[in-house]
Amino acid sequence: xxxxxxxxxxxxxxxxxxxxxxxxxxxxxxxxxxxxxxxxxxxxxxxxxxxxxxxxxxxxxxxxxxxxxxxxxxxxxxxxxxxxxxxxxxxxxxxxxxxxxxxxxxxxxxxxxxxxxxxxxxxxxxxxxxxxxxxxxxxxxxxxxxxxxxxxxxxxxxxxxxxxxxxxxxxxxxxxxxxxxxxxxxxxxxxxxxxxxxxxxxxxxxxxxxxxxxxxxxxxxxxxxxxxxxxxxxxxxxxxxxxxxxxxxxxxxxxxxxxxxxxxxxxxxxxxxxxxxxxxxxxxxxxxxxxxxxxxxxxxxxxxxxxxxxxxxxxxxxxxxxxxxxxxxxxxxxxxxxxxxxxxxxxxxxxxxxxxxxxxxxxxxxxxxxxxxxxxxxxxxxxxxxxxxxxxxxxxxxxxxxxxxxxxxxxxxxxxxxxxxxxxxxxxxxxxxxxxxxxxxxxxxxxxxxxxxxxxxxxxxxxxxxxxxx
Amino acid sequence: xxxxxxxxxxxxxxxxxxxxxxxxxxxxxxxxxxxxxxxxxxxxxxxxxxxxxxxxxxxxxxxxxxxxxxxxxxxxxxxxxxxxxxxxxxxxxxxxxxxxxxxxxxxxxxxxxxxxxxxxxxxxxxxxxxxxxxxxxxxxxxxxxxxxxxxxxxxxxxxxxxxxxxxxxxxxxxxxxxxxxxxxxxxxxxxxxxxxxxxxxxxxxxxxxxxxxxxxxxxxxxxxxxxxx
Amino acid sequence: xxxxxxxxxxxxxxxxxxxxxxxxxxxxxxxxxxxxxxxxxxxxxxxxxxxxxxxxxxxxxxxxxxxxxxxxxxxxxxxxxxxxxxxxxxxxxxxxxxxxxxxxxxxxxxxxxxxxxxxxxxxxxxxxxxxxxxxxxxxxxxxxxxxxxxxxxxxxxxxxxxxxxxxxxxxxxxxxxxxxxxxxxxxxxxxxxxxxxxxxxxxxxxxxxxxxxxxxxxxxxxxxxxxxxxxxxxxxxx
Numbered sequence: 001x002x003x004x005x006x007x008x009x010x011x012x013x014x015x016x017x018x019x020x021x022x023x024x025x026x027x028x029x030x031x032x033x034x035x036x037x038x039x040x041x042x043x044x045x046x047x048x049x050x051x052x053x054x055x056x057x058x059x060x061x062x063x064x065x066x067x068x069x070x071x072x073x074x075x076x077x078x079x080x081x082x083x084x085x086x087x088x089x090x091x092x093x094x095x096x097x098x099x100x101x102x103x104x105x106x107x108x109x110x111x112x113x114x115x116x117x118x119x120x121x122x123x124x125x126x127x128x129x130x131x132x133x134x135x136x137x138x139x140x141x142x143x144x145x146x147x148x149x150x151x152x153x154x155x156x157x158x159x160x161x162x163x164x165x166x167x168x169x170x171x172x173x174x175x176x177x178x179x180x181x182x183x184x185x186x187x188x189x190x191x192x193x194x195x196x197x198x199x200x201x202x203x204x205x206x207x208x209x210x211x212x213x214x215x216x217x218x219x220x221x222x223x224x225x226x227x228x229x230x231x232x233x234x235x236x237x238x239x240x241x242x243x244x245x246x247x248x249x250x251x252x253x254x255x256x257x258x259x260x261x262x263x264x265x266x267x268x269x270x271x272x273x274x275x276x277x278x279x280x281x282x283x284x285x286x287x288x289x290x291x292x293x294x295x296x297x298x299x300x301x302x303x304x305x306x307x308x309x310x311x312x313x314x315x316x317x318x319x320x321x322x323x324x325x326x327x328x329x330x331x332x333x334x335x336x337x338x339x340x341x342x343x344x345x346x347x348x349x350x351x352x353x354x355x356x357x358x359x360x361x362x363x364x365x366x367x368x369x370x371x372x373x374x375x376x377x378x379x380x381x382x383x384x385x386x387x388x389x390x391x392x393x394x395x396x397x398x399x400x401x402x403x404x405x406x407x408x409x410x411x412x413x414x415x416x417x418x419x420x421x422x423x424x425x426x427x428x429x430x431x432x433x434x435x436x437x438x439x440x441x442x443x444x445x446x447x448x449x450x451x452x453x454x455x456x457x458x459x460x461x462x463x464x465x466x467x468x469x470x
Numbered sequence: 471x472x473x474x475x476x477x478x479x480x481x482x483x484x485x486x487x488x489x490x491x492x493x494x495x496x497x498x499x500x501x502x503x504x505x506x507x508x509x510x511x512x513x514x515x516x517x518x519x520x521x522x523x524x525x526x527x528x529x530x531x532x533x534x535x536x537x538x539x540x541x542x543x544x545x546x547x548x549x550x551x552x553x554x555x556x557x558x559x560x561x562x563x564x565x566x567x568x569x570x571x572x573x574x575x576x577x578x579x580x581x582x583x584x585x586x587x588x589x590x591x592x593x594x595x596x597x598x599x600x601x602x603x604x605x606x607x608x609x610x611x612x613x614x615x616x617x618x619x620x621x622x623x624x625x626x627x628x629x630x631x632x633x634x635x636x637x638x639x640x641x642x643x644x645x646x647x648x649x650x651x652x653x654x655x656x657x658x659x660x661x662x663x664x665x666x667x668x669x670x671x672x673x674x675x676x677x678x679x680x681x682x683x684x685x686x687x688x689x690x691x692x693x694x695x696x697x698x699x
Numbered sequence: 700x701x702x703x704x705x706x707x708x709x710x711x712x713x714x715x716x717x718x719x720x721x722x723x724x725x726x727x728x729x730x731x732x733x734x735x736x737x738x739x740x741x742x743x744x745x746x747x748x749x750x751x752x753x754x755x756x757x758x759x760x761x762x763x764x765x766x767x768x769x770x771x772x773x774x775x776x777x778x779x780x781x782x783x784x785x786x787x788x789x790x791x792x793x794x795x796x797x798x799x800x801x802x803x804x805x806x807x808x809x810x811x812x813x814x815x816x817x818x819x820x821x822x823x824x825x826x827x828x829x830x831x832x833x834x835x836x837x838x839x840x841x842x843x844x845x846x847x848x849x850x851x852x853x854x855x856x857x858x859x860x861x862x863x864x865x866x867x868x869x870x871x872x873x874x875x876x877x878x879x880x881x882x883x884x885x886x887x888x889x890x891x892x893x894x895x896x897x898x899x900x901x902x903x904x905x906x907x908x909x910x911x912x913x914x915x916x917x918x919x920x921x922x923x924x925x926x927x928x929x930x931x932x933x934x935x936x937x
Contacts, residue, residue: 133679217690224630265670269662358874361841381749406753448886449917459715
């Protein structure tokens, strides 16, 4: 698998992106903070959410089976897909058997993960994204740049240009007009679609109910008007009881968009019932693994699967605030992306990602289910280095440097000798107390900062450091 | 079989001793002295227009306001059961029944000078000019004060699609059906017992997908009325 | 009260005056301070870069030096967090070193936390007329939960003007290894900080970590912005 590199340069040089990103993400952070400050027992809710998730993960087979039993009890069908390709194939089979031509989709990151749209289009289906942000991203042939706001990287002018080119719309700066155009265009798709595909925020095991959270109404329409509804759910999204949902909804909506609650929360229990006027005749729940059972292996790393996809970690991460989502080159981006992706793919393919963090910890602090992201990143960094300790890479300069450093620093005698020697050498490299020769890692630092040299005298040699007996 | 592969893989890595216990006690959710008032204020904060319809006069005034907003008289009531539940003060004359049109009733309330064409009792959505419906009216099963939320159920509402497609949506709520908070709601509700879909509705449809600018009325209604009756 | 002072390798090699100030301060407050000349480093550079066995080697040496002392004081939030929160992760549970690390972690204190929480001191007798602002170092803030203590100490300095800057809790961008692997972003984040420092109109920016200060100072000097950086210890001995 090819290495996915983080494209820092393009992101930092993109002035349009830089102008949009930080202000937009700051606003998200502010509204999240306001919504959270209203909740007196927020920490208690986080704690509860984390414990429920960890418990559920511990008994995952049990809860998945319970969910399946109850969905089937409502007349729904449950399919299990080991890989993303399997899931796409299953959907194509279902579609073929039912003469499905047109598909409407509501927002699902899992759909992005398994490259659903490409798979369906290859199979001859017409797929339309109905979430406004996803629709914009689809029209411009891109991938989402944020979990909650997929078109975050686009300005209104970008959208206007896009709609002018693809929809023949008059150019305008008016966001309301742009939105209304999308509404008009997508209406037809809702009414004509044969199949609606949605994601799942939570699957309630106790009642066989799937929960889909939204603001636009497109998920309600996508899951109600077409005659078949397929819901895609990662196996980690199951929760035990209905009452657990009260806490998770509160954690999710306030963290994701700073709302007390989203405009709509869909609670779907199977296909349409006898006597109901509309609704899908058939309901499929596809439980997808796609690498999640691999993450499940390690008890500590397993908490990665507690994620409820709120995107709050992306909003607060200083690195994400400068890079935006696309630079990461992966489906999941930012803090959650940097812990998920290296665990779902061979780590050699995403070696950079665990290091694309200053480990500031703001992500963990904001995470509604308290995932220990920095600690996981540190663990993944160890995995990266261990993976490199094979073959010729064993002699990489960074590792040799670390070996020497560790050897020197674990003895005060060697450390003292090295300190003295470095000071002698450095006087040839310094000017006015600052390095004049660009040597890595100093060269990296020096590009933007003045870097201090070693102090002429170590603290150890100061009068103050004379102490009592040891 | 994928199912067996996935389950057995998970079981292989399950820990022998379960250490994470499912917490029995759910954290506190807020209580309010006047839940109905809190419901009203929070619903309004979310963009819902809350109208009092507890007297016949006020109800008629509320409906008139709705129709003005819609600029249309094509109104879809989801089920006649609503009339009973909320004691709608209409005398229904079904003069259209002879014409063979699917259940278009005209309600007249002579004293209020109120005439309200009402379409109901449809057997299938094919009988409705769906894109042409300007207003749909449903009945809420419950209200939740904590967030100003209305809960509708496909078991006693009419059409899922028509709850969201028309630009104006009206939900009738009985004041005694207002619950305090989400914990109370989710502890008491029996999901999937009778209905295939419940919907929690809080305010009109919205999006902030373009430059995080809030726009009301994307795919769903641009205006949501809650009438207390 | 007797403590052993762990200067940290950055202070020892690059900013010895910070160490000197801290020791002077503690002694002025009546604390008996010992500086073990054998001390070197806590192992954080290796640990953060994913070299667990190298980190273990250095941490083992650290344990050897400090296993018998009563109290350790560190003028750094990030090294404090390494000792108190992360050293445990590189030794297997049940190993003798694991127990020792547990013990060391519980007797290690970051300087401002030691002064305020342990000694109960807020007024150090320092006098300084200047407008200062404070930068919350990430490890100290989020891993050690320290944010009130340094502020209380700063406010108690006679004559001082303390202004909070916008986003004081946002990472300065140094991140150790991060500054080497992602230098562009590291610098951008630092420059964001410079903006907010300037907006606060402070003449000095104070922090408890020389890594943050070195990074900010380097950027300030390169951009020729006349704001000085100062470690809390240096301020408190004024």
